[in-house]
Amino acid sequence: MAKINVIRNTYGGLDYLLNALAYISDARSLYRGGFGVNPYNYEEAYNQMLIVRKWFNKVSGNPLVHIVIAYNDKVTDLEVAAKYGKKCAEYFAGKYQVLYCTHLKDTEYGSMHTHIVINAVSYHNGQMITTGYEEMTFFCQFVSEVTGQKCSFEFDNKAIKNN
Amino acid sequence: MNDYNYKYKHKKRAHTRDESERREKVTSLRSSETELKKIQKNAKDAGMSVNNYLNIVGANGGKALTPAIMVQIQNTINYACSLVELHEPDEVVTMQEGVNDLWQKLM
Numbered sequence: 218m219a220k221i222n223v224i225r226n227t228y229g230g231l232d233y234l235l236n237a238l239a240y241i242s243d244a245r246s247l248y249r250g251g252f253g254v255n256p257y258n259y260e261e262a263y264n265q266m267l268i269v270r271k272w273f274n275k276v277s278g279n280p281l282v283h284i285v286i287a288y289n290d291k292v293t294d295l296e297v298a299a300k301y302g303k304k305c306a307e308y309f310a311g312k313y314q315v316l317y318c319t320h321l322k323d324t325e326y327g328s329m330h331t332h333i334v335i336n337a338v339s340y341h342n343g344q345m346i347t348t349g350y351e352e353m354t355f356f357c358q359f360v361s362e363v364t365g366q367k368c369s370f371e372f373d374n375k376a377i378k379n380n
Numbered sequence: 381m382n383d384y385n386y387k388y389k390h391k392k393r394a395h396t397r398d399e400s401e402r403r404e405k406v407t408s409l410r411s412s413e414t415e416l417k418k419i420q421k422n423a424k425d426a427g428m429s430v431n432n433y434l435n436i437v438g439a440n441g442g443k444a445l446t447p448a449i450m451v452q453i454q455n456t457i458n459y460a461c462s463l464v465e466l467h468e469p470d471e472v473v474t475m476q477e478g479v480n481d482l483w484q485k486l487m
Contacts, residue, residue, distance in 0.1 A: 251458060253451035255476045265454070268486050269447045272440055277398035314451065340447035342427035343436060 219360055221370035223348055224283040229375070234280040234336075235263050238316055241283075241332035246318035248299035252310035253340055262316050266336040269314060273343030281337055282348050284356075287330040289366050295319065295329065302331030304363045308356060312339045313346060403435070445485055454479055 226233055242249060242259040253269075254262035270276045286305055292298050299319045306317035314336040322328050337346045353370050361368040411419065423433035440446075457479045461472045 250462075251454075253454050255454070255480065256458060257461070257472060257476055261476070261480055265450075265480075265483050268450075268483055272447050272486055273436060274401055274439065275397070277401055310455075340451045343432065344427070 218289055219364050219366040219368045220287045221353070221357060221360060221368060222285040222287070222373055223353055223370060224285065224373045224375065225279070225348065226375040227279045229280050231267070231276070231280055234266065234334075235260075237281055237283050237334050238263050241316065241318040241320075241334055245320045245323065247295055247321060248302065248319040249317070250299075250303055250306065251314075251316045252306065253314035253336075254316050256316060259316070262314075266314050266338075269336060269340045270338045273338055275338045275343060275345070279337040279345060282335045282346055284333040284335070285330055286333070286360060287328050288364060290328055291366075292329050292364075295321070298329040298331065301364050302333070305331060305360055306333045308359055309333070309335050309346075312341045312344070313337075314340055403431075409434070440486075443486060445482065447486065450479075450483055450486060453482060 238259040249256050251262060254265045256262065266281075267276070286302070288298055288301065292301070302317050302319045306315045309315050315333060317331055317333045319329065319331045322330075335346060338344075339346070353372075357368045357370045360366075419434070420430055423430045426433055428436065457475050461475055464475075465472045
């Protein structure tokens with residue numbers, strides 16, 4: 218079964234966006250791609266996301282949605298995991314900028330997994346992304362179709378407001 | 381309704397947007413019926429409300445590029461880079477730098 222972890226931190230700010238892009242692009246990132254951003258340089262990807270946010274005057278607010286898709290143990294080939302990762306990231310690419318990276322198994326995720334970081338502001342019309350139960354259920358069905366694995370998801374809300 | 385519920389119902393929702401981005405100024409617009417219809421159609425085509433559309437187009441007026449066009453260019457370059465990166469990795473950097481220069485024109 219593929220597991221989807223939806224990590225949200227509404228109050229994270231732009232530092233969180235930069236850190237998330239840096240985190241997923243580090244040395245563990247064996248296959249990297251992007252839609253609407255430069256996938257070879259995370260700092261440029263960050264600036265490109267920031268330009269879109271400035272265009273729509275939505276620099277503050279929810280900076281990103283971070284989705285991790287952990288495949289089951291049957292996926293042992295990096296090429297296959299990367300192909301799944303690209304297709305899953307493409308789901309959001311029609312409206313949002315996306316950077317995605319596929320990692321090998323590590324201590325946090327015991328199997329091959331793909332990190333997808335999505336700019337929360339749409340480059341199309343400036344709308345903020347919504348990742349509620351309904352939206353993620355549809356995405357979960359899409360991941361099931363792509364991977365051929367049953368799929369479940371959970372939310373990891375890290376939102377803590379610091380006044 | 382008890383006191384607790386009353387307070388809860390009217391509790392101001394916490395928001396994460398910066399005060400500087402809050403749209404609190406109000407103005408009016410004078411236009412002909414034809415112009416207004418055109419504006420409404422353009423806003424609908426852009427997937428925005430008339431208010432949002434006029435704000436975005438007005439604030440970014442005079443720029444030939446838009447984020448949607450830039451994303452399309454970026455995706456085309458990314459595809460081209462994926463084809464050339466194995467044989468000419470230096471060219472990937474050059475191509476991405478070129479697109480990044482275009483991105484700066486949106487600022």
